[in-house]
Each structure stands twice: as structure tokens, then as C-alpha cells.
Amino acid sequence: MMLIAVAWRNIWRNKTRSLVILISVCLGLAAGIFNMAFYYGMVDQRIETVIKTEASHIQVHHPSYLANPEKVFKIDNAEQIAEQIEAIPGVKSVSKRIMLNTMIQSPTAGSGVRIMGIDPEKEKAVTNLYTKVIEGNYLDSGKRNPILIGKKLAEKLKVKLKSKVVITLQDMEGNMTAASFRVEGIYESANTTFDEMNVFVRSNDIAHVLLLDEKSAHEIAVLLNTNDQMLQVASLIAAKLPKLEVKNWRQIMPEMNLIESSLDITMFIFIIIILLALLFGIINTMLMAVLERAKELGMLMAIGMTKRKIFTMILLETVLLSLFGGLLGMGVGWMLNIYFSIYGIDISVWSEAYRSMGFDTMIYTKLSFGTSMQIALMIFATGIIAAIYPAMKALKLNPADALRIDM
Amino acid sequence: MTTNLKLAWRNIWRNKRRTLITVASIFFGVLLSTLMTSLQEGTYSKMIENVVGFYSGYIQVHHPDFWEDKTIENTFTPSDTLINILENESGVTMYAPRLESFTLLSFKNNTKGVALIGIDPEKENQITKLSHWVEKGHYLTANDNGILVPINIAKNLGVDVGDTLVLMSQGFHGASAAALFPVKAILKFPAPTMNNLGVFIDIRAAQAFYSAPDKYTSMVLMVSDNSKVKHIRHSLQSKIKSHLKLMTWDEMDPLTNNMIKADREQNMITKAILFVLIGFGIFGTVIMMMAERRKELGVMVAIGMQKSKLGKIIFFETTLIGMVGVLIGFVVSLPLIAWLVYHPIPLTGETAKVYEQYGFEAAMYFSAHWTVFTQQVLIIFAMTMTVFIYPLVKIVRIKVSKDLHS
Numbered sequence: 001m002m003l004i005a006v007a008w009r010n011i012w013r014n015k016t017r018s019l020v021i022l023i024s025v026c027l028g029l030a031a032g033i034f035n036m037a038f039y040y041g042m043v044d045q046r047i048e049t050v051i052k053t054e055a056s057h058i059q060v061h062h063p064s065y066l067a068n069p070e071k072v073f074k075i076d077n078a079e080q081i082a083e084q085i086e087a088i089p090g091v092k093s094v095s096k097r098i099m100l101n102t103m104i105q106s107p108t109a110g111s112g113v114r115i116m117g118i119d120p121e122k123e124k125a126v127t128n129l130y131t132k133v134i135e136g137n138y139l140d141s142g143k144r145n146p147i148l149i150g151k152k153l154a155e156k157l158k159v160k161l162k163s164k165v166v167i168t169l170q171d172m173e174g175n176m177t178a179a180s181f182r183v184e185g186i187y188e189s190a191n192t193t194f195d196e197m198n199v200f201v202r203s204n205d206i207a208h209v210l211l212l213d214e215k216s217a218h219e220i221a222v223l224l225n226t227n228d229q230m231l232q233v234a235s236l237i238a239a240k241l242p243k244l245e246v247k248n249w250r251q252i253m254p255e256m257n258l259i260e261s262s263l264d265i266t267m268f269i270f271i272i273i274i275l276l277a278l279l280f281g282i283i284n285t286m287l288m289a290v291l292e293r294a295k296e297l298g299m300l301m302a303i304g305m306t307k308r309k310i311f312t313m314i315l316l317e318t319v320l321l322s323l324f325g326g327l328l329g330m331g332v333g334w335m336l337n338i339y340f341s342i343y344g345i346d347i348s349v350w351s352e353a354y355r356s357m358g359f360d361t362m363i364y365t366k367l368s369f370g371t372s373m374q375i376a377l378m379i380f381a382t383g384i385i386a387a388i389y390p391a392m393k394a395l396k397l398n399p400a401d402a403l404r405i406d407m
Numbered sequence: 408m409t410t411n412l413k414l415a416w417r418n419i420w421r422n423k424r425r426t427l428i429t430v431a432s433i434f435f436g437v438l439l440s441t442l443m444t445s446l447q448e449g450t451y452s453k454m455i456e457n458v459v460g461f462y463s464g465y466i467q468v469h470h471p472d473f474w475e476d477k478t479i480e481n482t483f484t485p486s487d488t489l490i491n492i493l494e495n496e497s498g499v500t501m502y503a504p505r506l507e508s509f510t511l512l513s514f515k516n517n518t519k520g521v522a523l524i525g526i527d528p529e530k531e532n533q534i535t536k537l538s539h540w541v542e543k544g545h546y547l548t549a550n551d552n553g554i555l556v557p558i559n560i561a562k563n564l565g566v567d568v569g570d571t572l573v574l575m576s577q578g579f580h581g582a583s584a585a586a587l588f589p590v591k592a593i594l595k596f597p598a599p600t601m602n603n604l605g606v607f608i609d610i611r612a613a614q615a616f617y618s619a620p621d622k623y624t625s626m627v628l629m630v631s632d633n634s635k636v637k638h639i640r641h642s643l644q645s646k647i648k649s650h651l652k653l654m655t656w657d658e659m660d661p662l663t664n665n666m667i668k669a670d671r672e673q674n675m676i677t678k679a680i681l682f683v684l685i686g687f688g689i690f691g692t693v694i695m696m697m698a699e700r701r702k703e704l705g706v707m708v709a710i711g712m713q714k715s716k717l718g719k720i721i722f723f724e725t726t727l728i729g730m731v732g733v734l735i736g737f738v739v740s741l742p743l744i745a746w747l748v749y750h751p752i753p754l755t756g757e758t759a760k761v762y763e764q765y766g767f768e769a770a771m772y773f774s775a776h777w778t779v780f781t782q783q784v785l786i787i788f789a790m791t792m793t794v795f796i797y798p799l800v801k802i803v804r805i806k807v808s809k810d811l812h813s
């Protein structure tokens with residue numbers, strides 16, 4: 001106990017040195033927490049976009065459809081199946097879609113797209129597409145052959161609201177046919193690649209052109225109450241529908257795993273480098289401190305302080321500094337984290353790159369308390385490890401020599 | 408001047424331990440920031456290597472209108488001078504011709520429109536390692552009349568190795584093109600999009616098919632190092648006097664380039680944090696050094712040393728210590744990085760699996776580009792000099808009466 005008091009006084013005897021260590025630890029921890037929160041926030045938002053806008057939690061297809069997205073691989077009686085799925089506990093909402101890869105043309109340009117034939121009302125309950133409409137209306141205005149296209153595609157096709165676009169397709173009987181649609185709305189999601197690839201029409205409009213019966217669909221998207229139930233509900237659905245393929249969003253978009261993995265590595269390296277920089281910084285500063293206090297330490301030894309106590313005293317100094325620096329760093333890190341989780345960080349400077357990968361340009365930080373505690377523990381442990389070597393150096397002092405040092 | 412320098416030199420070696428600790432903190436600073444920058448640059452180079460090695464190459468030679476309008480009309484016939492220029496350009500390590508266009512593929516009742524890519528089997532393989540992705544069957548040999556089909560297209564059409572595909576398209580100047588090609592191999596690329604993209608045949612077969620003898624749509628060039636791309640493009644462009652257009656990989660794939668740019672700028676924050684921590688490390692040792700020398704400096708001033716002269720001595724000491732520190736940092740990091748460049752750190756576990764799934768080698772790569780070193784050495788040296796403002800301030804504030812008693 002007395003040693004703690006002595007160590008505490010020693011710390012404040014040389015304020016600048018103590019502040020330097022304190023600030024380093026604080027800065028290291030705060031930066032660690034903030035950086036983690038930033039990247040986790042970014043990935044979390046991407047996952048949310050994947051679930052809410054693109055893939056939903058679970059998708060059901062004809063077993064051949066995903067490998068070969070041809071219109072013939074449809075789900076018959078999709079309406080009935082959708083109702084069955086909706087009855088499963090944990091399922092929030094279900095939407096069936098008719099999908100078709102084909103060409104869309106404006107008077108000036110053409111592009112390959114995926115037509116999504118949806119029931120506007122049911123789709124609203126599954127995806128948040130309707131909230132992403134930036135111009136015009138969602139598909140619920142009741143006009144004839146409306147189409148909702150992405151902003152990126154609208155730019156590519158050079159079309160505006162009310163422009164006419166022509167969809168060329170091969171109907172179920174194999175005849176080439178074309179249908180004209182009027183741009184009713186333009187949407188913009190966080191993912192420009194998605195916006196360029198997907199256009200939305202009413203399912204009965206496209207079924208009519210395609211000569212497909214309205215009860216069939218190519219995809220049934222399922223939104224759950226929470227992400228945690230995903231695997232469980234997916235197996236329930238799969239058990240009920242043995243003839244269809246049931247996949248969750250991770251299986252449908254495996255690239256998400258790649259993004260998460262590479263992020264984990266980046267974070268790992270970042271933390272290691274921060275820890276190393278801290279380690280060397282503290283070791284060197286404490287080593288200098290021991291050197292400077294050689295006479296004082298020699299005196300303490302000469303008047304009978306045991307080596308163990310001296311070792312503990314120097315260790316305690318660093319531990320106390322790391323502890324306070326750590327607490328301060330936690331405070332600063334969390335304040336930044338909370339502030340930016342509400343107000344967000346604007347990374348629109350690099351928007352083009354991030355949006356084409358599907359990331360939002362406003363990042364809201366997010367971090368679990370557990371992760372930040374882990375970082376705090378690692379930094380604290382670094383502080384202690386860093387103190388051991390200088391403390392050991394202090395033990396090697398010979399009281400007789402140390403006393404004679406002329407400072 | 409020389410006296411100051413001499414005094415500074417002696418001061419440094421008077422207390423070796425003190426000097427060593429300060430040098431060590433500078434040395435670690437250089438080492439850490441070099442390692443981090445090298446890893447970062449190495450990762451980018453690998454990303455670029457993946458992109459260019461997969462399909463685009465570092466530079467492509469096109470007909471000027473090809474990129475905007477990829478039709479068989481926008482082709483060119485390579486002149487002997489062009490080949491000569493490419494052969495003699497020192498940075499160009501390999502080049503391969505391609506003839507790309509669209510075709511309808513039919514097998515039984517199934518028809519599909521895909522890209523048809525005519526390649527020089529051997530040269531192409533050196534650049535994109537195409538034979539590496541053969542899942543079943545054999546890769547093309549010279550003057551082969553077979554066709555390589557990616558797995559998804561093969562599944563969609565229901566073809567297997569040995570089946571014969573009917574190709575139909577429009578050739579040069581509207582000539583009709585139709586031919587039969589036996590499936591030589593099924594390809595399976597790690598990137599899903601490539602599995603739907605197109606089929607490969609020998610370039611001579613493609614030229615015959617499109618009635619475009621000796622014509623290419625593009626020539627793919629590989630260079631020894633990404634940092635030389637801009638320079639080589641410029642050099643080639645000035646030598647190739649014809650209208651042909653040269654495009655670099657970042658113009659063909661702006662997405663990857665943007666990604667690297669964005670990542671690099673975001674990493675500035677991480678690096679700034681690192682530099683601040685390193686700076687504090689150096690600062691800490693300098694503070695303690697000044698505390699230790701307080702009495703010594705007080706005595707110097709008391710016996711009549713001008714503070715300005717003392718300041719100069721400290722400046723020389725700093726410069727010497729800083730130089731020694733960064734030099735040792737450089738000398739140690741150079742072989743370390745050189746070793747890491749050839750022995751990338753392998754990744755393990757789940758992460759490694761995910762990486763391999765995408766055809767990336769699961770490892771951390773380092774770069775030994777000279778800027779990696781010079782940049783760190785200069786930054787850390789500048790930081791050391793900045794930190795030494797503290798001793799100067801301390802000297803100005805020396806109060807003989809007080810400092811002598813400490």
C-alpha cells in the first residue's frame with residue numbers, strides 16, 4: 001500500500017514524463033477504439049443494406065435457378081408457398097418475385113439488366129426499396145406499365161422520369177417480344193452496382209408480357225424478425241419445401257465473408273502496430289527515467305529498501321500510468337464512438353469507390369463494449385510488459401556506484 | 408562551428424546508455440512505420456497484380472475506338488514496327504494478342520450469347536495462367552481447333568468435354584461467321600463473374616471465324632513493376648507513331664484503382680496515429696534526457712557558456728542522434744523487408760479459406776519499393792528534429808541559481 005503511495009508521488013514528481021506516457025496510452029487506446037468502431041460500423045451498415053435492400057435474410061429458388069438463372073426454372077404455386085413460409089414463426093414478411101435477365105433500351109442506349117417483377121405492397125414489407133426512391137414514385141400509383149430504375153442506370157440510359165424504355169425478352173413460349181415501360185421512379189441505394197443492374201416492375205405486368213401465370217415466381221425473399229434466427233428458420237423452411245433450394249444471405253452473397261475477413265486482418269495488424277509503438281515508447285521513456293533516477297534509486301537501496309520493493313515500485317508507476325491513460329483513452333474513445341454513432345462520418349470524398357462496393361458514404365460508428373474492453377486489456381498488458389525491462393535495469397544498479405553519480 | 412560539432416560528438420558518447428536509448432526509440436519508429444507502409448504497399452501491389460494477372464494486363468494496345476465500341480470493326484493489324492517496339496521496350500516483360508467479340512453458342516436446343524476470346528494459348532498462359540483454371544480436359548495447344556468453356560456456361564448449355572459447339576456470329580465487314588468447335592476443356596475460375604463471361608479459342612481460329620485475318624482487338628502487355636506503368640505507356644506512346652491507343656489497367660478498371668486510393672487515404676489516419684505514438688516515444692526519452700542533464704547545462708551557463716552556443720551544440724547532438732537512429736532503422740529494416748518480400752506471412756484458419764475461395768493467395772505481402780524506406784526515414788528524422796524544440800526551450804529557460812541546485 002505504501003508502495004502505491006510512493007509510486008503515485010513519483011509519477012507527479014516529473015509531470016512532463018508522466019503526461020507523455022499517459023497521453024501515449026490514452027491516444028493509443030482512443031485511436032484503437034475509434035478505428036475499430038469505424039470499420040465495424042461500416043461493415044454493419046453494409047450487412048444491413050444487404051439484408052434490407054438486396055438479399056433479405058433467406059431466399060427460396062428452384063434448385064437450378066441460382067446456377068443458371070433461366071426463366072424456365074420457376075417456382076410453381078409460389079403464392080401458396082409464400083403463404084406457407086409466412087406461417088412459420090420468426091418470419092416477418094415474404095415477397096415473391098419474377099426475375100429475368102434481359103436487355104433494356106432507351107432511345108439512346110441499351111444495357112443488360114435484371115428485371116424484378118414484384119408485388120409493390122408485399123415488397124414494401126420485405127425490402128426498403130420504396131424508401132430509396134429519390135425521384136418520382138414507387139410502383140403503387142396505378143398507372144400502366146410503370147418501371148422503377150436505379151439512378152446509375154438512368155444516367156447510363158440517359159432517361160428521366162416519364163421517359164419510355166423498351167424491354168426485349170423471350171417469352172415462355174420462346175418468341176422474341178418487346179414491351180415498353182414508363183419510368184415512374186428513380187431509386188438510389190448505397191450500392192451503385194446494384195442500382196445499375198436491377199430494375200423493378202409490377203409482377204403482373206411482366207407476367208403478362210412473359211406469358212407466365214401470375215402464381216409462379218422465380219424467387220421468394222423472406223425477411224425475419226431478427227438475424228439470430230436465420231439458420232434455424234432456414235432449416236425449417238428447407239424441411240417444408242424439399243423440392244426447392246433455400247439459402248441465407250451469407251450463402252447468396254459469399255463476398256461478404258471476404259469483406260469481413262480482410263477487415264479482421266486489417267484490424268489485427270492495426271492493433272499490433274499500435275501496441276508495438278506503445279511498447280517501445282513506454283520502454284524507452286521508463287528506461288530513461290530509471291537512468292535519470294539512478295542516484296535516487298541507489299540511495300533508496302543504500303538505506304535498506306529491498307530490491308523487490310524497488311522493482312514493484314517502478315512497475316507500479318507504469319501500471320498506474322497505463323491504468324489512468326487507459327481509463328482516459330476509454331473515455332475519449334467512447335465519446336468519439338458515441339458522437340459519431342449519432343452524427344456519422346462523411347466519407348463522400350471517396351464515395352465513388354465505396355459506393356460501387358456497396359458501402360454507404362455516411363458511416364455511423366458501432367462497437368460492442370466487449371471489444372473495447374479487449375483492446376483496453378491488451379493496451380494495459382502492454383503497459384505492464386513495457387515496465388518490466390526498465391524495472392529490471394533498476395535492480396542492476398549498484399548502490400555504491402549509483403550514489404556517487406554526480407547529477 | 409567545428410568546436411560545437413566536436414562538443415556535440417563528445418556529449419553523445421559521454422553517456423552511451425542515454426544515447427543508445429534515444430537512438431533506439433528513433434530506430435523502432437523507423438522500423439515500425441517502414442513495416443506498416445511496406446505491408447500496405449505490398450497489399451496494393453498484390454491487388455493490382457491480381458487484377459492485371461486475371462485478365463486486363465498492365466497495359467493494352469487498342470484500336471482508338473475499341474474501348475467505347477467493342478465491335479469486330481474496331482480491330483487493328485499489328486505492324487512489324489509495333490512488334491519491334493514492344494520487343495525492345497525494356498520494361499515490357501510479356502505481351503499477348505487477343506481477338507474478342509460476341510458470339511452465339513449452341514448445343515442441341517440450347518443457345519446462349521457470350522464473349523468469344525481468341526488467344527495465343529502459350530503467351531496467354533504466361534500472363535493470365537489460364538491453364539491453371541482447367542477443371543476438366545486439356546488446355547489449348549498451338550493451332551488448336553478446340554474451345555475452352557467456363558463451368559457456368561457449360562452447365563447452362565449442358566455440354567461436356569468432347570461435345571461439339573456451334574458458334575454463330577457476325578464477322579468483319581458483315582461477313583457471316585459460323586463454325587464448329589469441339590470442347591477441349593471446362594474452366595473453373597475463382598471469380599464467379601468470369602465463369603459466365605466468355606469462351607476461349609486459339610486466336611488464329613478466331614481470326615478465321617470472324618474473317619479478320621491477322622487482326623487483333625487488343626494486345627495485352629505485362630511490365631515488371633506497377634510503378635513503371637505510366638512511364639512505359641508514355642515511352643511506348645511516343646514510339647508508336649500510328650493512331651493506336653494505349654490504356655493502362657487503372658483506366659480499364661477504375662474501380663480497383665479507386666478502392667486503393669480510398670484505402671490509402673483512410674490509412675493516412677492510422678499512420679498519423681502511429682507517428683504520434685512514435686513521436687511521443689521519442690519525446691519521452693528526450694524529456695528524461697533533459698531532466699538528467701539539467702545540472703550539467705546549468706553549470707555550463709554559470710561558467711559563461713552562451714545559451715545560443717549551447718543551443719547549437721544541442722542542435723548538432725540532435726542531428727547526429729537522429730541520423731544515427733534513422734540510419735540504423737534503415738539498415739535493419741532493409742534486409743528484413745527484403746526477406747519478407749520473398750517470404751510473405753501466410754494466413755491461416757477461416758480467413759485463409761475465404762481468400763483461397765476467391766483465388767487470392769492467403770498471405771500478407773510486403774513491398775520493397777524505395778519510397779517505402781525514404782519516406783519513413785525522412786518523416787521520422789523530421790519528427791526527431793521537431794521533438795528537439797523541447798530541449799531548446801529548456802535551455803532558454805535555464806535559471807542558473809535554480810538548476811545548479813537540482
